[in-house]
Amino acid sequence: xxxxxxxxxxxxxxxxxxxxxxxxxxxxxxxxxxxxxxxxxxxxxxxxxxxxxxxxxxxxxxxxxxxxxxxxxxxxxxxxxxxxxx
Amino acid sequence: xxxxxxxxxxxxxxxxxxxxxxxxxxxxxxxxxxxxxxxxxxxxxxxxxxxxxxxxxxxxxxxxxxxxxxxxxxxxxxxxxxxxxxxxxxxxxxxxxxxxxxxxxxxxxxxxxxxxxxxxxxxxxxxxxxxxxxxxxxxxxxxxxxxxxxxxxxxxxxxxxxxxxxxxxxxxxxxxxxxxxxxxxxxxxxxxxxxxxxxxxxxxxxxxxxxxxxxxxxxxxxxxxxx
Numbered sequence: 001x002x003x004x005x006x007x008x009x010x011x012x013x014x015x016x017x018x019x020x021x022x023x024x025x026x027x028x029x030x031x032x033x034x035x036x037x038x039x040x041x042x043x044x045x046x047x048x049x050x051x052x053x054x055x056x057x058x059x060x061x062x063x064x065x066x067x068x069x070x071x072x073x074x075x076x077x078x079x080x081x082x083x084x085x086x
Numbered sequence: 087x088x089x090x091x092x093x094x095x096x097x098x099x100x101x102x103x104x105x106x107x108x109x110x111x112x113x114x115x116x117x118x119x120x121x122x123x124x125x126x127x128x129x130x131x132x133x134x135x136x137x138x139x140x141x142x143x144x145x146x147x148x149x150x151x152x153x154x155x156x157x158x159x160x161x162x163x164x165x166x167x168x169x170x171x172x173x174x175x176x177x178x179x180x181x182x183x184x185x186x187x188x189x190x191x192x193x194x195x196x197x198x199x200x201x202x203x204x205x206x207x208x209x210x211x212x213x214x215x216x217x218x219x220x221x222x223x224x225x226x227x228x229x230x231x232x233x234x235x236x237x238x239x240x241x242x243x244x245x246x247x248x249x250x251x252x253x254x255x256x257x258x259x260x261x262x263x264x265x266x267x268x269x270x271x272x273x274x275x276x277x278x279x280x281x282x283x284x285x286x287x288x289x290x291x292x293x294x295x296x297x298x299x300x301x302x303x304x305x306x307x308x309x310x311x312x313x
Contacts, residue, residue: 011094031115079165
């Protein structure tokens with residue numbers, strides 16, 4: 001009979017607080033991850049939107065190519081009409 | 087049932103309730119994490135997809151720009167010479183001459199002349215374009231232009247000196263009309279004079295028999311025919 005009371009005391013005073021402590025720690029850790037993951041998701045979404053302008057790189061590529069072609073044409077003409085330095 | 091058994095059952099129930107409460111709360115938190123990670127993955131996939139062609143496009147742009155740099159550097163050095171080319175770059179971008187040209191390692195050791203302090207940009211351009219123009223002959227020993235913004239008057243001083251300080255030495259513009267001192271006879275063919283004009287009141291030149299005007303006119307016609 002005494003042992004049963006001791007067992008009850010251990011359950012209520014030791015096991016239950018330990019279980020509650022451990023589970024509360026896990027819950028707090030999980031809850032602390034949530035805002036961080038939401039920030040990551042928001043950053044990834046914003047980064048994806050920022051990269052919408054990468055399509056304009058194709059225009060830039062085309063313009064750079066045309067500019068260099070025009071510069072090459074001018075350079076060729078200058079090479080013809082100007083004397084060399086030496 | 088003994089009282090100790092009832093207390094034990096209550097204790098076990100309390101433990102189970104605590105387990106249920108905290109585990110359910112943890113499950114809810116993990117579901118939120120999962121949903122947020124799904125959003126993050128969607129964003130990251132978008133980033134990967136959108137940035138996939140960037141490497142190829144940027145490499146292409148860089149290749150074109152490299153070709154442009156090669157072209158312009160080569161042309162500048164070829165036409166202006168290494169020393170003047172370095173001076174031009176230093177004049178437009180102070181301090182850039184120290185880095186030199188990419189394709190001409192010897193340009194790093196070339197001492198840049200202080201071109202921008204000597205000539206205005208326009209004068210410099212004219213000098214570079216017209217190596218046989220009057221400015222190229224007069225400028226090397228001329229005074230430096232110290233006011234590049236308002237140096238046009240001083241720039242005129244680089245040209246052979248007649249008009250700017252001695253305009254009276256210039257030939258007068260021709261006077262036309264029936265009372266003009268020099269009379270021109272109408273020509274039968276454009277560009278060919280019958281004879282050279284004679285100033286009214288001037289002493290008579292050599293007669294045609296002496297081969298004066300006629301001789302020079304024939305020589306002119308001969309040159310014209312040869313041309």
